[in-house]
Amino acid sequence: MLESFVSLLAIGTILLAAYGVGRPMLRALGRIEMDRLTAVVWSLAMGLIAWGMALALLGAVGSLYSSLIVVASLVAGLWGVRELVRRPVLRVGSRSAETIDSAWDIDEPSRVAPPSAWLGHGAWWLAAVACSGALLGALAPPTAADSLCYHLELPKRFLADHALSFSPNGHPTADLLLIEMWYLWALALDGPVAAQLISWTLGVLLALATVVLARPLVGRDWAWAAGAVVVLVPGVNRQMTMAGGDIGLTLLTTLVLAAWWRAMVSQEGRRWFILAGVAAGAALSAKYSAMWFVAAVALVWAWTLARHPSRRRVLLEGAAIVSLVAVVTSGFWYARAAWRHGEPIYPALVGTAFDALSEPDSPETSSAGESSPSRGLLGLVVAPWRVTIEPERFGDREYPLGVLFLGVMPGLCLARRLRGLGSLLGVAAVYGVVWYFVYPRTGLLLPIVAPLAVAVVWVWIEVQRFPPRARWAATAVVALVLGVSALAAVGQSRDCWAVAFGGETRQAFLSRCEPSFGAAVTAHTVLGPEARILSQDTRLFYFDAKITREDIFRRKTQYDRQIEAPSDFSRVLRVSGFTHVLLVENLAERGAAFDSRFSRLAEADDSLELVSEHYAEDAEGGWRHYRLLALP
Amino acid sequence: MIMIAPVRPPETGACRVGRRWRQARGFVAATLLNQPQAPTGPPIAAWKAWAFVGWLVLVTAVFGVSMLR
Numbered sequence: 148m149l150e151s152f153v154s155l156l157a158i159g160t161i162l163l164a165a166y167g168v169g170r171p172m173l174r175a176l177g178r179i180e181m182d183r184l185t186a187v188v189w190s191l192a193m194g195l196i197a198w199g200m201a202l203a204l205l206g207a208v209g210s211l212y213s214s215l216i217v218v219a220s221l222v223a224g225l226w227g228v229r230e231l232v233r234r235p236v237l238r239v240g241s242r243s244a245e246t247i248d249s250a251w252d253i254d255e256p257s258r259v260a261p262p263s264a265w266l267g268h269g270a271w272w273l274a275a276v277a278c279s280g281a282l283l284g285a286l287a288p289p290t291a292a293d294s295l296c297y298h299l300e301l302p303k304r305f306l307a308d309h310a311l312s313f314s315p316n317g318h319p320t321a322d323l324l325l326i327e328m329w330y331l332w333a334l335a336l337d338g339p340v341a342a343q344l345i346s347w348t349l350g351v352l353l354a355l356a357t358v359v360l361a362r363p364l365v366g367r368d369w370a371w372a373a374g375a376v377v378v379l380v381p382g383v384n385r386q387m388t389m390a391g392g393d394i395g396l397t398l399l400t401t402l403v404l405a406a407w408w409r410a411m412v413s414q415e416g417r418r419w420f421i422l423a424g425v426a427a428g429a430a431l432s433a434k435y436s437a438m439w440f441v442a443a444v445a446l447v448w449a450w451t452l453a454r455h456p457s458r459r460r461v462l463l464e465g466a467a468i469v470s471l472v473a474v475v476t477s478g479f480w481y482a483r484a485a486w487r488h489g490e491p492i493y494p495a496l497v498g499t500a501f502d503a504l505s506e507p508d509s510p511e512t513s514s515a516g517e518s519s520p521s522r523g524l525l526g527l528v529v530a531p532w533r534v535t536i537e538p539e540r541f542g543d544r545e546y547p548l549g550v551l552f553l554g555v556m557p558g559l560c561l562a563r564r565l566r567g568l569g570s571l572l573g574v575a576a577v578y579g580v581v582w583y584f585v586y587p588r589t590g591l592l593l594p595i596v597a598p599l600a601v602a603v604v605w606v607w608i609e610v611q612r613f614p615p616r617a618r619w620a621a622t623a624v625v626a627l628v629l630g631v632s633a634l635a636a637v638g639q640s641r642d643c644w645a646v647a648f649g650g651e652t653r654q655a656f657l658s659r660c661e662p663s664f665g666a667a668v669t670a671h672t673v674l675g676p677e678a679r680i681l682s683q684d685t686r687l688f689y690f691d692a693k694i695t696r697e698d699i700f701r702r703k704t705q706y707d708r709q710i711e712a713p714s715d716f717s718r719v720l721r722v723s724g725f726t727h728v729l730l731v732e733n734l735a736e737r738g739a740a741f742d743s744r745f746s747r748l749a750e751a752d753d754s755l756e757l758v759s760e761h762y763a764e765d766a767e768g769g770w771r772h773y774r775l776l777a778l779p
Numbered sequence: 780m781i782m783i784a785p786v787r788p789p790e791t792g793a794c795r796v797g798r799r800w801r802q803a804r805g806f807v808a809a810t811l812l813n814q815p816q817a818p819t820g821p822p823i824a825a826w827k828a829w830a831f832v833g834w835l836v837l838v839t840a841v842f843g844v845s846m847l848r
Binding site for chain 1: 820821822823825827828829831832834835836838839841842845
């Protein structure tokens with residue numbers, strides 16, 4: 148329990164430090180009309196982005212020291228407390244109601260009747276239950292493959308090297324590391340659990356950012372329902388329990404939409420373009436797939452430009468402002484990628500439809516089996532059905548969107564037109580099309596969850612015009628869906644309750660739930676500091692020794708082509724500086740499958756000496772056999 | 780002329796129960812039932828509403844079965 152409390156304290160320090168930096172930055176932009184919630188969300192976002200850039204610059208100059216980060220965080224945290232106590236948040240400014248173009252347009256949110264008490268409070272109670280379940284999952288030590296592979300492994304290496312070094316485990320697409328800088332921050336303050344709590348915090352911020360996005364369209368009361376819907380999306384809730392990249396990207400793209408809508412649709416001033424540029428730059432610093440999102444926004448922007456020639460000058464100025472600010476915000480990462488690869492964009496194409504020669508990202512593939520759907524127009528039409536009902540065809544079942552969007556969105560055909568909603572849905576539609584034809588993985592659909600949630604809420608507002616019995620029937624089904632989502636969020640974290648509440652130590656939890664932990668502990672016990680391991684497993688985080696992914700090493704060096712005789716295996720690896728190899732195989736029919744090339748080469752060389760072996764069950768029911776072998 | 784307020788007889792057990800019952804109904808109504816709302820727009824045709832409900836039920840049922848697989 149004390150460990151969990153310390154991790155929560157670290158997150159609290161991070162949030163205060165972010166607010167302490169972001170609030171003055173927001174104030175420096177000048178007077179922007181925004182309510183308190185919007186000011187808090189933007190202050191935290193600006194602060195997180197600024198801290199990420201500052202940590203990246205520290206890493207670039209070789210000054211990534213945990214002690215320095217801790218001291219700076221405490222100082223900024225105290226300033227954040229001062230900001231909260233002494234300076235009031237900007238007050239809301241009155242926005243003049245605009246005329247309604249037609250009787251079928253709803254332009255003024257105040258004309259919409261507020262939700263009934265039980266509906267509004269009920270949605271948020273369910274969201275709170277889901278968040279609590281996710282929090283319990285986040286308080287357990289990380290065991291997700293992606294987290295241990297590079298989202299936490301890279302920050303760990305950066306802290307060990309005190310610099311933003313080019314890791315040998317760096318996947319070609321892992322050059323945009325803004326979100327990893329936040330994980331690095333949490334690792335410096337506490338450890339991997341605090342880093343996982345960053346992800347949970349980003350999920351809560353995403354819900355609040357959705358409220359900020361929805362408020363100008365559907366009013367304050369219904370906007371909170373939109374925030375609740377986002378948290379109850381199963382994929383979002385699961386991402387809140389693991390250190391990954393998708394939920395951070397989703398937060399940033401939602402903020403882009405929120406600021407862009409205020410500037411372009413609601414015309415609330417040019418300063419909103421600056422905020423949109425900052426968020427866009429941060430999104431482009433998080434993942435390459437943010438380019439699709441930016442392209443979708445640009446396309447809708449161009450459409451607006453064509454439809455409203457009288458506003459051409461303002462829109463073009465806004466585009467210039469957003470572009471300039473985004474380039475300044477994200478430029479460091481692309482310059483670094485260009486320095487490493489020779490150009491900054493190509494790594495993004497690995498594994499996509501443009502990369503015909505791509506190899507699998509990891510030898511650990513899901514046992515669910517990925518059968519890519521055909522990417523024709525017919526496939527695009529049925530994609531919403533398949534993504535909902537068969538998410539395993541688009542990656543795996545880990546990040547499903549749930550049934551609410553597919554079920555409720557057709558109600559837009561019955562609803563009146565809501566001014567501004569078309570722009571949001573236009574961005575979502577363009578992004579969805581690009582997603583489908585370039586890289587259809589379910590996790591990459593999360594950036595459109597927020598605008599879809601706003602549409603769901605608008606349909607729900609219009610459901611109030613249904614006959615009473617139809618309204619009650621629809622209400623019951625939606626309540627059932629949301630209730631099951633909330634309960635599922637709690638149920639999926641039940642393995643973590645004991646360690647979250649202190650009934651089980653973190654080491655015992657890892658021994659039980661993380662298959663690589665036993666091998667990592669053994670390696671730490673028997674190996675010296677000079678050991679270098681070439682690993683078949685991608686779960687590297689818990690190994691203290693210098694460890695390199697074999698699949699990435701093979702892709703970079705083609706070392707297997709130098710092996711003509713079995714004995715060449717150990718010679719080639721020794722020349723490359725390795726002292727040990729870590730083999731892993733799955734002895735069961737279920738669970739992950741591993742590429743056997745490496746283990747076949749190792750087993751053919753008789754000179755390797757077995758140091759230790761370890762058996763462990765993984766989360767998918769596989770039975771893993773680890774062998775640590777010493778090179779002669 | 781002196782006006783005398785009407786004498787109110789003491790509350791009987793039945794009156795007390797009835798008052799509390801009215802209070803409870805009012806509490807339930809305020810919590811669970813919709814608040815009096817401003818007009819939300821023209822009503823939607825019943826067949827369209829029930830078609831939407833049917834689609835919602837169908838999708839939810841198929842999704843539930845697929846998740847249980």
